Amino acid sequence: MKNTLRVLVWTALVLALSLVFADPNEASAKEFKDVSKKHPNYTAIQEMQKAGYITGYPDGTFRPGEPVSRKHVASLLDQVLKFPQPPTDKLVFTDVPKNHMYYKPIMKLYNKGIISGGMDGKFNPNASITRIQMAKMLDLAFELNMKEPAQFEDLHFLHWGYVHASALYSNGVTKGDKGKFLPNQSVTRAHYAEFLYRAMKVGKSPSGSSVTKEKAVDLTMRLPIVIEGIRIQGKVDNQTYNQLRSKQLPYATKAFVDGLLKEDYPSVCTECDSFLFPGLTIEPSMRFNYKQPDANTLQVHTVSFSNVLSSGGFVDYAFKKESGSWKMDDFDWTEVGKKNFELTKAEAERVVKLNYAYSSNVKITYVSQAKKTGEDPVTKEKYPFTEYKFTVDTKDGRDTVLVNSDDGLAY
Known part of the structure; x- marks a missing residue:
């Protein structure tokens, strides 16, 4: 036995x-x-x-x-x-x-x-x-x-x-x-x-005091989504800001938590598509600059393409390293105007490709381009930009898509 x-x-x-x-x-x-x-x-x-x-x-x-x-x-x-x-x-x-x-x-x-x-x-x-x-x-x-x-x-x-x-x-x-x-x-x-x-x-991402571009992109993509999710869930759960505050501290500095995030919390919407941070997709792969003034500070400058819900603009983030972790420290957004993206034809085609990312057998063809006129939202000054025209063939037929070079809007 x-x-x-x-x-x-x-x-x-x-x-x-x-x-x-x-x-x-x-x-x-x-x-x-x-x-x-x-x-x-x-x-x-x-x-x-x-x-x-x-x-x-x-x-x-x-x-x-x-x-x-x-x-x-x-x-x-x-x-x-x-x-x-x-x-x-x-x-x-x-x-x-x-x-x-x-x-x-x-x-x-x-x-x-x-x-x-x-x-x-x-x-x-x-x-x-x-x-x-x-x-x-x-x-x-x-x-x-x-x-x-x-x-x-x-x-x-x-x-x-x-x-x-x-x-x-x-x-x-x-x-x-x-x-x-x-x-x-x-x-x-x-x-x-x-x-x-x-x-x-x-492989494991390299560590060190110097931030790589890949890490800078990661922070720019990841932290806004995490923080936005915490804030919206807080609204869904009817939490006061004081109840929500501690949940944001692992991802944002105390100054940012008690500053912009607190000021904006009353306007957080749970039934609309309006968010504090822009939803970035392929933008950092096309327009992305970053610098690291010191080992614990990181500054990022990129863009956010326009869509049917929001205007295009320039995005600036500041991150600080606290207790070994990078946290969001500041955020700013500036709408395009006379100073704009000036997208090339190849970049405009990438915008079209993104919009059809989930269609199979897609064929994108450049057709033409035309000069258009925009207006600066602040100075009201007129400025020229290019409108690119493409045709897109899918299994469902052919579409004509226009892309603005100033803000990346595809329609």
């Missing part, structure tokens, strides 16, 4: 460790019985296995369709990125005691701010992880830079995980599924191997 019990315990232990890293020096090139070369995630699974990151099950299978658990995700991330040991052992999650098999990797991720657990004080280590939870963990673990916002049908930009999904999307770690992100769908073992493999190829 005792021998039988030992066998059962040992078998359970082997199965529990089946997705944990092996020693990289003992990597092999074995094939899994249930992962053929035609499997869509075959390459990722094989490369991860060759590197010693996954071992599969004792029966030679990988079981690609099974959900991956939160504890295994934590363990794999820790093994890949080798997070430092927390300074002290402490009990944070009631369901992850100090003698838990995955206590150390879970606490390492918690110490780095990658995981936070639930409102009930539990981590739920055995629960499967959803795609949006995975996006957050990979984004924070690899410190990815958000290069552009993603537009998934089922993931609104005010969703808490939107910036994380966008970071993965803009770095090629995730592609979505037919225009959707499927945020609440459980991640399978095969898909997690694929996501982690892609994230590893992107």
